[in-house]
Amino acid sequence: MEQIDWSDPGFFFRDKLKKSSTTVEEEFRKIKTHRSERNKRTSASMIFCLVVESSREWKGMYVQATLEGKMFEMKARTEIHPQSFLIVEYNKEPARREPLCVNIEVWGPEEMISTKRFRILELEQSSKTPISFRIVYEGREEDVGMEVHCLQTNRNASQVHEDIRVIGHRGCGMNGLPTTKMTENTISSFKEAYRRGARWVETDVQLTKDHVPVIFHDFVIQTSTSSVGISEITLKEFLHIVGNQDEENCSLPCTLSRLLEQIDDRHGVNIEIKYPLPSEERRYKLKNLVPVEKVVEKVVEVVQISRRQKVIFSSFHPYVLLMIKLRLPNFGIFMLTEAKDNGENPYTNTLYDALYFCTKLGLDGVVLDWNCMATNPTDIVKIFKAFDLKTLVYGDEINDRNVIDTLNQAGVNGIIIDDLELICNAGNRDC
Numbered sequence: 001m002e003q004i005d006w007s008d009p010g011f012f013f014r015d016k017l018k019k020s021s022t023t024v025e026e027e028f029r030k031i032k033t034h035r036s037e038r039n040k041r042t043s044a045s046m047i048f049c050l051v052v053e054s055s056r057e058w059k060g061m062y063v064q065a066t067l068e069g070k071m072f073e074m075k076a077r078t079e080i081h082p083q084s085f086l087i088v089e090y091n092k093e094p095a096r097r098e099p100l101c102v103n104i105e106v107w108g109p110e111e112m113i114s115t116k117r118f119r120i121l122e123l124e125q126s127s128k129t130p131i132s133f134r135i136v137y138e139g140r141e142e143d144v145g146m147e148v149h150c151l152q153t154n155r156n157a158s159q160v161h162e163d164i165r166v167i168g169h170r171g172c173g174m175n176g177l178p179t180t181k182m183t184e185n186t187i188s189s190f191k192e193a194y195r196r197g198a199r200w201v202e203t204d205v206q207l208t209k210d211h212v213p214v215i216f217h218d219f220v221i222q223t224s225t226s227s228v229g230i231s232e233i234t235l236k237e238f239l240h241i242v243g244n245q246d247e248e249n250c251s252l253p254c255t256l257s258r259l260l261e262q263i264d265d266r267h268g269v270n271i272e273i274k275y276p277l278p279s280e281e282r283r284y285k286l287k288n289l290v291p292v293e294k295v296v297e298k299v300v301e302v303v304q305i306s307r308r309q310k311v312i313f314s315s316f317h318p319y320v321l322l323m324i325k326l327r328l329p330n331f332g333i334f335m336l337t338e339a340k341d342n343g344e345n346p347y348t349n350t351l352y353d354a355l356y357f358c359t360k361l362g363l364d365g366v367v368l369d370w371n372c373m374a375t376n377p378t379d380i381v382k383i384f385k386a387f388d389l390k391t392l393v394y395g396d397e398i399n400d401r402n403v404i405d406t407l408n409q410a411g412v413n414g415i416i417i418d419d420l421e422l423i424c425n426a427g428n429r430d431c
Contacts (some may be wrong), residue, residue: 048102169394204274370403390414
């Protein structure tokens, strides 16, 4: 196995460097430029995000968006592949009636293929404008959908709580472990995690068929005769299957709203929004999936109704992260990654991709699988910290005192762990 020196940025970008003629310095400059632009925000700003919904990758082709106002012009571009996106931010508060136009151009390797132009009419609220265009190039063709999101935000930094340390995994640990004595993702498990000294808990949220956020990890649930996707059953059916029809049993799964009602406001909640990647959709034969936008909308709605502030969000799915950022730009948002090339998620193939995605989108940090940072955790944490990104870590292997000590020495911001007794001891010095 290759011995990697993570203190050398060249190793950090090694996969990216193999694919192009770029240099380490150019890669650092690219990421720092995005961070610098994000930090220039004044009292208020407008964020325009273009999501390209292509079903395939078009090598050598890209979309360019130009945001035009009376006194300014801003451009951004992105390559065309499944769920690629670009963001243009206007760093001054636009006048209420200032006309803003967006010009979309589709470029091939040598020339522009098509163009569309439209006006943004509403500046005071979040809006979404669907558009589409047709690509015909070298015998291939596709109708590509696009969404243009527009929202107004302020200069406040994300509400990422500095005291993040120990996070109870699914409460007091996932099912199936010798140290787990309670059912995962239940109110009883969460309250016990807090009692043992954890400041935060991590929980998994999905939407039922009738669009209600529930607490459950797996994409499918076992019934008396078969397994069925969470998105294929109603809330009433879900509560019947888990045996908690009135949600009064704190030792059984429940809705997100019920959970937030039962937890004291001083405790933190890390909400992982579950949404299947295409391979998971095929593996579990999932049907009637609720659109990503609706999933995020309903989860955010529940959190806002609860008025809780000590909440952060995380997800493996890049489009989920994008939608959360557009709806809650001032909340803590973290990208989950194993840094594996799964052939369908170009933003999580390597740690470089995760770093670039988080910085480009203005996320607050990453949640890394221990296995993708075990070679040199100290320098990996240091690189993410250099770009103002916090590092949380999870994985079965961290249920080990030696690994915990290594993570503490590396300076991670949080540890998501099953065995809380292992870490919250000796007067809770690690919690």
